[in-house]
Amino acid sequence: MVQAWYMDESADDPRKPHRAEPGRPVGLEQLRRLGVLYWKLDADKYENDPELEKIRKERNYSWKDIITICKDKLPNYEEKIKMFYEEHLHLDDEIRYVLDGSGYFDVRDAEDRWIRISMQKGDMITLPAGIYHRFTLDEQNYVKAMRLFVGDPVWTAYNRPADHLEARGQYVAFLAQTAA
Numbered sequence: 714m715v716q717a718w719y720m721d722e723s724a725d726d727p728r729k730p731h732r733a734e735p736g737r738p739v740g741l742e743q744l745r746r747l748g749v750l751y752w753k754l755d756a757d758k759y760e761n762d763p764e765l766e767k768i769r770k771e772r773n774y775s776w777k778d779i780i781t782i783c784k785d786k787l788p789n790y791e792e793k794i795k796m797f798y799e800e801h802l803h804l805d806d807e808i809r810y811v812l813d814g815s816g817y818f819d820v821r822d823a824e825d826r827w828i829r830i831s832m833q834k835g836d837m838i839t840l841p842a843g844i845y846h847r848f849t850l851d852e853q854n855y856v857k858a859m860r861l862f863v864g865d866p867v868w869t870a871y872n873r874p875a876d877h878l879e880a881r882g883q884y885v886a887f888l889a890q891t892a893a
Contacts, residue, residue: 715751715836717744720819720827727798727817727849731829739828746891748841748884749820749830756812756835759859765810768837774808774861782816783855797848801870804880805862807846810837814856821845823888832856843884845873 719737723729741751754765768774782797784790800821809818811832818830818838831851832838840846850856860866875881 714753715741715830715832715838717828717830720829728852728854730831730851739830743822744820744828744830747820747822747828748844748887748891750839752837754810754835754837756810759810759812765837769861772839773863775864776862776866777859778866779812779857779859781855781857782850783814794850796870799870800845800847800873802843802845802873802875802878802881802884803840803867803870804878805842805867807840808838808861810859810861811835812857812859814850815853816848816850816856816858819847819849823892841884841887843878843880843882843887 717739718730719733719739720731721733723731725731744751752764752768754762759765769777781787782790782793787793809832811834813834815831815833818832818840819827820830820840821844822828830838871878876885
């Protein structure tokens with residue numbers, strides 16, 4: 714099952730776990746209240762997985778590809794890693810399914826604190842449009858992930874501050890509703 718926790722304030726290597734001391738774990742229900750959805754799937758059968766197909770059909774995830782993030786496979790690796798770790802949001806949901814390797818998604822909670830979500834093989838996550846987030850590899854420096862979209866992919870990231878965007882306003886309204 715996925716592990717998530719509040720992060721420390723260290724500016725150390727982002728690939729380290731950065732667990733706050735004392736530890737402050739975050740459960741699936743708290744992630745759901747932020748609009749973050751999670752599934753555990755069998756990554757060894759992703760090509761013919763009825764559970765994955767069911768999720769894709771229910772959520773209209775019609776487009777997919779696979780990305781491998783490591784020095785040997787990703788062109789402009791250093792530049793891309795820095796870009797992924799810049800705090801940003803998207804106008805669409807970000808859906809990722811880890812097929813091999815591991816990494817971290819960091820998301821902001823309603824009080825603007827960082828929560829780190831450790832993604833391992835078989836973890837699938839949806840980050841809602843408008844949530845501030847970032848991604849980094851862990852110390853293994855390798856992840857192979859499926860990227861899914863509703864319709865054609867849109868790769869545009871809007872670095873913080875992006876509070877003027879409609880997707881951000883809708884997300885903030887969603888947070889206010891779940892807090893009520």
